[in-house]
Amino acid sequence: MNKSIIKTHELTKTYGRGANLTRALRGVDMEIPRGSFTCIVGPSGHGKSTLMHLIGGLDRPSSGRVLIDGQDVSRMAEKKLAMMRAVKIGFVFQFFNLLQSLTALENIEIALMLAGVPEARQQKRALELLELVGLSEKANAKPGQLSGGQQQRVAIARALANDPPILLMDEPTGNLDSTAEDEVMHVLETLNQKGKTIILVTHSSEIAARAENVVRVRDGRLEAD
């Protein structure tokens, strides 16, 4: 098995044309070891989120390659890429991004549905995941009835639904108070110990200090640690 789970090669991303051209990434070469806990840090607008979107297959690079488990996702067909997002990557966002009309349990079931898990098996798995993040008793609560920390834990449970090897997180604690942040970080560290590769985009130096690898992004390039 490959030692690094994610590899990028001369990754660039530009937006717009002519005078409006913005270079979000200017040639990023990066390797993320399997089972590592990596933080991507750097000032706002310097390409952290763009890098995460490219790694997660939410966007395509202008040039260069992204390899996940040795597979080039930058040129993958749309359907195959979607399936890869469903089973290999779990996303967690700053604003939790739970579907407001659904309960905590149903939010997790959606991820299972999209990966093709039959309805009969969805509920058991979703309950297991809620238990994992310590929210079994909130299964039928809607996002509006949960605190920020609880919502983010539901989002983490949802990201874990199809047991993906990689968790990609964009400022997952950016909207949480320090207690909730600690709860969430604790969950993430436990998951990392169980073998999940975690990549976390953050502003916070405290969080970065808890990670084993720190990648600094500035002006669309990586800075030496």
Place this chain on the structure above:
Amino acid sequence: MTPGKLVFKNITQRRGRFVFTLLGIVIGMACFVTFMALGGSLKSQIEQESAALGANLVVTPKGSCAYEQVSILTGEQLPTTITADEVRVLRAIDGMTAIPYLAERSAIDNRPVSVLGILPAETRAFKNWEITAGSYFASEDAQGAVLGSVLAEQFGLEPGGEVRVRGTMVRVIGVLAETGGKDDLTVFLSMPLAQSLYQQEGLVSYVAVRVDRLDEVDLYAMKIKEKVSLGVVSDKQMLSAVLSIVGTVNITLQLIAAVAILAAAFGIVNTMMTATYERKREIGILLAMGANRTRIFHLFLLESGIYGLLGGLAGGVLGLGASILAAPYISQNAVTSFVKGTQTSIDPLMFIGAVFFSTLVAMAAGFYPAWKASKLSPVEAISYE
């Protein structure tokens, strides 16, 4: 969780919009089903009426137009321009039976009813009438009225009672057994009584003719035209003339319904477009979780399809209900007077067809918004605030 459940939860999340969008399609479909039901019943009633006429040829005043043919079938008042002499000539032709009628109108409790002057014995033999209550006309000039069954029931009239015809109280002699046609809603008088009440001495409105040999219908039509200067139409011609009018009426009604449905379809387009903007972020989340574009497209198409399905079901039920309720109120003019009581044609196939049609229209309406939603870039969608 299934796509269907997800869509249903999404729809019902915004109840107000759901209800109003649904109302649009419900009203459109209700119009459509009402008009179809009434139109369908017009046609079937006319066919039934034509059969109940029991005639192969109908002799009408000269220059008879389609309106007069409609009038014969509906029991409207007709110009009484056929004279006793002409009737005598017609009745003298061998090989056919000619029965004259005087068609007039009266009102009971302010509701218009048909009054028909007849030759009692011959008409009864011609139409095979049965009596359920009281008795039949005892003589050709009997002073009294025999009523159609539905009319007697509607106005609570019984033998021994009285009915007002053109300001004169006429004793009810008997009530006919139900015929299923317009005769059920008619007041029958003996010809001399009808002629004197309406001051039409010696005149009749039309003459129904039955020929002994069906294959000679055309020949007799010629014979009649030779002997009297009157119009002659065969029952088939009359039926097709009337049905063509009914067809025009039906098409007009359906066009109106189509406009209503079209308006409702644009309501769905509007709602779904709003939904794609509002739920941009949600689409992004689904994409991040592994939904592909086809899946997003299907979810949105399913959502508009559900509007169509629910709207079709509710509109269908409402439309059939409305057609049953509306029928008695629109039975006051020549063309629609066939639709009476509870007789609307409720065709299960039409109902299923309407629901299917409504779903199809709604999905067509949802096509563009669904396509727009499926074309969203995941990053743009997820970053939407």
